[in-house]
Amino acid sequence: MLTLEPIDRDLLAGGFGPAAANAMRLLQRYGEVVGADRFISIRSAHIDGCLYHGPSSIDFVKRFADLGGQVRVPTTLNVAAVDVVHPGWHQGPPEIIDAQRELTALHEQVGCLATLTCAPYQRMNQPMLGEHIAWAESNAIVFANSVLGARTDRYGDFTDLCAAFTGRVPYAGLHRPENRLATLLVEVPAPSEFGLPRDLYFACLGYVLGRQSIGHVPAITNLAVANRDELKALGAAAASSGALALFHVVGITPEADTAIADPEALPCIKITAEDLRKALATLCPVQPGEPLAAVCLGTPHFSLSEFEHLSDMVRRQSEIAKIEVYVSTSREIEAMIRSDGRFAPLFDFGIEIVVDTCTYLAPVVRERQGAIATNSGKWAHYGPGNLRRRVGLMTLERCLRSATLGHVAPDDQR
Template sequence: MKLEPIDDALLAGEHGAAAARAMAFLVRYGAACGADRFIDIESAHIDGCLYHGPSSIDFARHFVDLGGKVRVPTTLNVAAVDVTHPGWHCGPPEIIAQQETLTRLHEQLGCLPTLTCAPYQRMARPRRGEHVAWAESNAIVFINSVLGARTDRYGDFTDLCAALTGRVPLAGLHRDEARRPEILLELPSVRAAGLPRDLYFAAIGYVVGRRAPGMVPYLRGLPLDASEDELKALGATGASSGALALFHAEGVTPEAAAMPTEGVKIEVIAPTEPAAAIASLCSAVEGEVVAAVCLGTPHYSIREFAQLNRAVEGRRRSPETEVYVSTSREIAAAVAANPAFDALRAFGVNMIVDTCTYLAPVVRQTSGLILTTSGKYAHYGPGNLGRRVALMTLERCIRSAETGAVATPC
């Protein structure tokens, strides 16, 4: 591997002992990836700030003890618990202090405590072609696909090393050739799929992930007016079902027009496949007791809060059903301060910050279904929480929350 003067300086400790240690890790990582050189990054997003056990704290504390500071703007992904609402936490109580320690250590390293899986909704967004080191599956696929920036799949600990050095191996999706389509998928339209629009994108993401696991797909037939929130839902669900890290959507995403598709294998997604994906993620039976509605996986945007506000206006929630929405601190504060969102408060919507309810158990009722509009939540929730989860439209979720039981489909 060819090292540039900055790489040698980092290894030699000229930028501190922490950066030297991190760079030594990255050299071994780069060799394993088959990289021949390193490149600069403009920012990092850390997933290792989510407490998984003592090793999480040990790793961060090691760099704090070495006097480390991040060399690029660095944001933090979600935590394992919402420490601002400790009374809502239904898991092991000791995790609250452990998570506070882990977050504090990352702050000492210079990381911004954004604690959101969707920093692209509030922070400075990477520009097209800009190299970054972002972890968290939905964030990776969003900035690669929707923004056209470049990050490989960075996981816990590697992400922090990249932030401490400002350097990453030129490997994976940082490379032009790795971003070329490997398969072209012809998609059914929203009408042909026979799905409401707010389920269509999650369904397509789930099918794409399953049909092209770990691949870069080129999608033909996606609605040209797809919003960022809809693309967010597609990418997050595809990342969950099939490690999707980059997709190109014809006429929609910024790199699609420049991508060669000649000779790429073409597969057609039948109109029945998206509906079958939804059915696999929704085992609800009409009339079943609903313990909670959990939204915001990935974190809710202001636009999504506005949609929810309209959906609940003038309606009353059953006292037996809780409603939680996960979002960032900044967006939660903006919603809380704006009287235009009074309908949310009247309906009894709880805003969870710094985490997500498919990770952090907050639903107090130990029986009954959890409903969600998120394909990612429906995919991971049962395994993480040991609860039955059902994916359905926002409108059906709200009608179910009104009665405390699964409503009929529209």
């Protein structure tokens, strides 16, 4: 049974306005369903309902806006259904553009910050270790829990917005420390055993990890070094293939040392290099010489360090791209890229920066014929179903070579 604190009763009674009262009533029912015994306060929220899926997307937030609602904690927005900064790129139904503009404006009206990024953890104001938050978007959830050590359950449309209006969430799921303990040990091959570059290793490892640890909190062993972008790629792929919301990496992630109470008592699985190669074969069915329509990067949104690496790589290319090359990122990072002369090689090569959305969601690729290359396990997992296109997961280096050729480049690593 839910025990209400004075702040909860005040919210329900309308002490913070009718919008907050309405949101709290919905959260109370949600808390009863998930078996929570009380509510806790959060420090921030990240909203996924800002992505237009139909009239109900607008109807929900408009109800709160009409009631004069304002969010009570810093609240950011996930990606939109279309890049409204470059509406001419949109290849889908034109009416979505205006609908998305209205939906974003309504969220801004109630106090949300229009970051429109799936990677809010790349902003300066990041949640701290142990801090309770209410984040939606699968890759943001798994990154916040695993890499930052913040605490969020899997929130989605529209509990995320209710949490923002109240500043409260049920004390359940991954907010509770006992639910953050490892329940599965996962031995993984070292990147050298995989025999392929590190970007493919982390994408494929995440894809296999998600599928093999459904319902568990896995603790990965034998992974000595991984940077934030690599952990981002791993978590995004695992969240896509298996809805993973939290993983630990022994010796790397902040809670790993305390998450394994008794290693001998935990079940253990071993992911092999062959498992990763099979995953790559699934995610990259395209063949050398096959025509390409585009290269799509930035799922999750590219970080500043990823742009630095990409700029260095295109600088070494002797030719420019013959096909479209899109990189998705946030407005904030795009502004940094465009104001810094170090990144001029990106635009000389022919790269286009997409903001506010991800290209596996928003149809921006103009060429109808040919496959799409990506270096993202998440993109390769969702792209074929969402866009009805053939997709090939490749190294970033092979993506760029393919872009200069206009077709799938030979895989020199095999």
